[in-house]
Amino acid sequence: MIWEVFRQEKPGDYHRHVGNVHAPDRGMAELFAQIQHARRMTTNSLWVVPQDEVSEIDAEDANFGGTTDKSYRWAMTFNRVDASFAAEVAESEDEQREAAKQREEADG
Amino acid sequence: MTENHATSESTTRDEQALEALLYRLADDEFVLAERYTEWQIYAPTLESDLALSNVAQDEYGHARLWYDLLQDAFDYTEADVLWEREPADFRHSTLCELPFADDGWGDVIVRSYLYDTAERLRLEALIDSSNPTVRDRVEKVLGEEDYHREHAISWLERLAETDEGNERLQAAVDRLFPDALSLFDSGPHEEDIVATGLRTETLDDLRTAWFDTVIPTLEGHGLTVPDPDDVDRPDARGRDGSHTDDWFDMHETFTATYHELDFDQPTRLRGEEA
Numbered sequence: 168m169i170w171e172v173f174r175q176e177k178p179g180d181y182h183r184h185v186g187n188v189h190a191p192d193r194g195m196a197e198l199f200a201q202i203q204h205a206r207r208m209t210t211n212s213l214w215v216v217p218q219d220e221v222s223e224i225d226a227e228d229a230n231f232g233g234t235t236d237k238s239y240r241w242a243m244t245f246n247r248v249d250a251s252f253a254a255e256v257a258e259s260e261d262e263q264r265e266a267a268k269q270r271e272e273a274d275g
Numbered sequence: 276m277t278e279n280h281a282t283s284e285s286t287t288r289d290e291q292a293l294e295a296l297l298y299r300l301a302d303d304e305f306v307l308a309e310r311y312t313e314w315q316i317y318a319p320t321l322e323s324d325l326a327l328s329n330v331a332q333d334e335y336g337h338a339r340l341w342y343d344l345l346q347d348a349f350d351y352t353e354a355d356v357l358w359e360r361e362p363a364d365f366r367h368s369t370l371c372e373l374p375f376a377d378d379g380w381g382d383v384i385v386r387s388y389l390y391d392t393a394e395r396l397r398l399e400a401l402i403d404s405s406n407p408t409v410r411d412r413v414e415k416v417l418g419e420e421d422y423h424r425e426h427a428i429s430w431l432e433r434l435a436e437t438d439e440g441n442e443r444l445q446a447a448v449d450r451l452f453p454d455a456l457s458l459f460d461s462g463p464h465e466e467d468i469v470a471t472g473l474r475t476e477t478l479d480d481l482r483t484a485w486f487d488t489v490i491p492t493l494e495g496h497g498l499t500v501p502d503p504d505d506v507d508r509p510d511a512r513g514r515d516g517s518h519t520d521d522w523f524d525m526h527e528t529f530t531a532t533y534h535e536l537d538f539d540q541p542t543r544l545r546g547e548e549a
Contacts (some may be wrong), residue, residue, distance in 0.1 A: 189320055192433075195322075195433070199325070202326050203322070208497055
């Protein structure tokens, strides 16, 4: 039986798929996964999941739609409007720019 | 031994006891690890191969801690404590040196279970050792030992579920139990090891605690454990330097490369001193 293994490096991170192990049951799968995918690596948590329990949606099914014109979803109409006529809008835009800059800096 | 330490009689006694204790610990770990590595690429599955290799690596690491301490405490070189030491001076239990039985995975599991249970008990009896450098190292070693016992017991439970597995485990118990008793045989300076507080339990107490754990566990899995009083003990006891012929072959094998290469001193991996 095959067990898929997902490792989380730090609290809050996503568990990322790192490989799998062959094991007859959950207990042995955990033991083997611990050796192969956790120790000697930065590991906060490990998920061990029976392969049968992982549902897959393939590319054909995942990439549906996009065949009709939905440009109305992209609200571009209000871009590049000079907001100086309304002080509160200008302030809000400044705040958003500042916040975006800080996020970028924080991401390094 | 450094000159300024070997002056008084009691200091000599302390040092001899420490040396004897460390060789028991180091040799057990080294020799068992050496045996485990024979399973590389032969274990039943890739996963079990990697798991046992990891256990072996841990045991080598623990052997290193104790051999390093011998070198620090007595000004020995690595060659003195390992590569050029006479095979008859090694103090490991004969359980560690026995070759594996031909159909052997049951042998690996039972051996590991018997050994790692004994190892936990003896390490716990070193937590309050009178020697601070021993105490420091025990913490590190104990941290890795849980996995070893969990690994052995998990396999044991599963093998015991089938008739064939049970037969193999029983054969391993019958074969290994008499040699496992040598884990608790005394070697040189045993009285001083306890008297100086290096180890806080006697070997008799450790043996009793070990019986209280391994006998009910094995019996609980449908296995028959020989009555320790009726066991026909082999002549070789390990702890006193008496060993089986297999040990001398094994020693020749693992020192062969060392002699062949004839380095001035054994090489160490980069960063290994850290």
